[in-house]
Amino acid sequence: MxxxxxxxxxxxxxxxxxxxxxxxxxxxxxxxxxxxxxxxxxxxxxxxxxxxxxxxxxxxxxxxxxxxxxxxxxxxxxxxxxxxxxxxxxxxxxISMIFQDPSSSLNPVYTIGRQVAEAILLHKDITRKEAYQKAVKLLELTGIPSPEKRALEYPHQLSGGMLQRVMIAMALACExxxxxxxxxxxxxxxxxxxxxxxxxxxxxxxxxxxxxxxxxxxxxxxxxxxxxxxxxxxxxxxxxxxxxxxxxxxxxxxxxxxxxxxxxxxxxxxxxxxxxxxxxxxxxxxxxxxxxxxxxxxxxxxxxxxxxxxxxxxxxxxxxxxxxxxxxxxxxxxxx
Ligand SMILES: Nc1ncnc2c1ncn2[C@@H]1O[C@H](COP(=O)(O)OP(=O)(O)OP(=O)(O)O)[C@@H](O)[C@H]1O
Ligand SMILES: [Mg+2]
Missing domain, CATH: 3.40.50.300 (P-loop containing nucleotide triphosphate hydrolases)
Structure with a gap:
């Protein structure tokens, strides 16, 4: 079979x-x-x-x-x-998806770090603090410079290429x-x-x-x-x-x-x-x-x-x- x-x-x-x-x-x-x-x-x-x-x-x-x-x-x-x-x-x-157009998939009213942390918390039984630290690490892995600083920013503050990397971090967050x-x-x-x-x-x-x-x-x-x-x-x-x-x-x-x-x-x-x-x-x-x-x-x-x-x-x-x-x-x- x-x-x-x-x-x-x-x-x-x-x-x-x-x-x-x-x-x-x-x-x-x-x-x-x-x-x-x-x-x-x-x-x-x-x-x-x-x-x-x-x-x-x-x-x-x-x-x-x-x-x-x-x-x-x-x-x-x-x-x-x-x-x-x-x-x-x-x-x-x-199943995770990275979309062709990244701008449509992030929430404009929350910071990048929080959104990635939320994506991690959906699947992992860890504290918010740990999730946030993991989010920053993931942002770093996708090649975002100064990830701690970027994590505090809102989607509109990022360029298209940066947003795409955030999307990739979110998609990979749940493994x-x-x-x-x-x-x-x-x-x-x-x-x-x-x-x-x-x-x-x-x-x-x-x-x-x-x-x-x-x-x-x-x-x-x-x-x-x-x-x-x-x-x-x-x-x-x-x-x-x-x-x-x-x-x-x-x-x-x-x-x-x-x-x-x-x-x-x-x-x-x-x-x-x-x-x-x-x-x-x-x-x-x-x-x-x-x-x-x-x-x-x-x-x-x-x-x-x-x-x-x-x-x-x-x-x-x-x-x-x-x-x-x-x-x-x-x-x-x-x-x-
Ligand atoms: N919601 C929809 N209603 C009607 N037709 C649609 C809809 N979404 C896509 N199509 C049509 O389906 C076809 C395939 O579109 P699709 O977006 O899958 O192409 P693609 O291979 O991803 O192209 P690209 O490389 O440009 O991204 C196109 O002719 C498109 O116009
Ligand atoms: Mg397409």
Whole structure:
């Protein structure tokens, strides 16, 4: 029997009710995060990375604007069947999230130190004084200079980069089983980014924290992730361990993303490759492969029929007719 995953998402759909009708922003995605594993989630803007992470925590308004389908199991328990009160308990306790936009998540009327201390007290049976000291320590760990002084300040007194670090301190305060990090270091300069990544990797190793790591930055993926899923227009188009993804990408979209990493070619920086065309609209999803109109390999089959996500080799999955055809021929030839 398969080992129980820390997080197991199966055929998740997130349907938003909008003025333009129902929009399925996440359309049948499946993936898992194991204990102690860092899974990268990459893809262009608008492909559904944030909606996926916020769906896992059920942060959208279920009364009026959203409906979920599929299943989300956390330690074997179905999150879609929990009450909102139960979800509240899980959030910031067993599952923590670092949001893309830090400004919305802190309370403007309390000092930074107090807010981080409160987050610690929710999960640890210690005195307020101890919690406050621990909060200052955590702020220091995220690279905030003069943490004792900063702890006495209010959110509006801090820059965006500082706020992001406070958010990271809050998210890590409870030593969560699962951390969902949505572009956690995009707003930070490279030195601080490296410190934050170190901190996340350290907690991942020390307490076995699983991490879902959303990023645009493939360099960061190569540095910290064990496995990667590539999303395109609400679906997973490729999944592989990090080494395989970088050395043997199968989906033309993944290949395009990898080509887009700037390289230093001798003394001259190579011209940055961009994937031609734009992502189709969610209100006008193509019937065939969703990437077909931008794909250099697309043929009539791709335009007419949607490929399924298929396993190729060990844990390597891809949603592409050409990769599947290649695999079929290889298997055919090998067995004759
Ligand atoms: N509340 C909502 N109602 C309707 N549509 C939404 C809602 N939230 C997000 N969307 C749509 O879902 C799609 C996916 O958005 P999402 O924010 O997940 O993208 P993303 O991959 O996180 O992009 P980025 O890299 O820019 O953060 C977008 O087309 C977006 O417009
Ligand atoms: Mg996002």
């Amino acid at each position: 398969k080992k129980q995953s820390l997080l197991d998402v199966q055929e998740l759909k997130t349907n938003f009710y909008t003025e333009r009708g129902v929009v399925t922003a996440v359309d049948g995605i499946s993936f898992s995060v194991e204990e102690g594993e860092i899974v990268g989630v990459v893809g262009e803007s608008g492909c559904g990375k944030s909606v996926t992470s916020q769906s896992i925590l059920r942060l959208f308004d279920e009364k009026y604007s959203v409906e979920y389908e599929g299943s989300i199991l956390f330690k074997g328990e179905s999150l879609l069947e929990k009450t909102l009160a139960e979800m509240q308990d899980i959030r910031g306790n067993e 969560p089983k699962l951390l969902i990090a949505d572009e956690p270091t995009t707003a930070l300069d490279v030195t601080i980014q490296a410190q934050i990544l170190d901190l996340i990797v350290r907690l991942n190793q020390e307490i076995g924290m699983g991490v879902m790591f959303i990023t645009h930055d493939l360099g960061v993926v190569a540095q910290v992730c064990n496995r990667v899923i590539v999303m395109y227009l609400g679906q997973v188009v490729e999944e592989a361990d990090v080494r395989t993804l970088f050395t043997e990408p199968l989906h033309p979209y993944t290949k395009g993303l990898l080509h887009s990493i700037p390289k230093l070619d001798g003394e001259r920086a190579e011209k940055l490759h961009v994937i031609e065309g734009t992502v189709p609209s969610l209100t006008n999803v193509p019937t065939g492969c969703r990437f077909a109109d931008r794909c250099p390999q697309a043929d009539a089959t791709c335009l007419e029929h949607a490929p399924a996500l298929e396993a190729q080799n060990d844990g390597h999955k891809v949603r592409c007719w050409h990769a599947s055809a290649q695999k079929e021929v290889e298997t055919y030839v090998a067995t004759n």
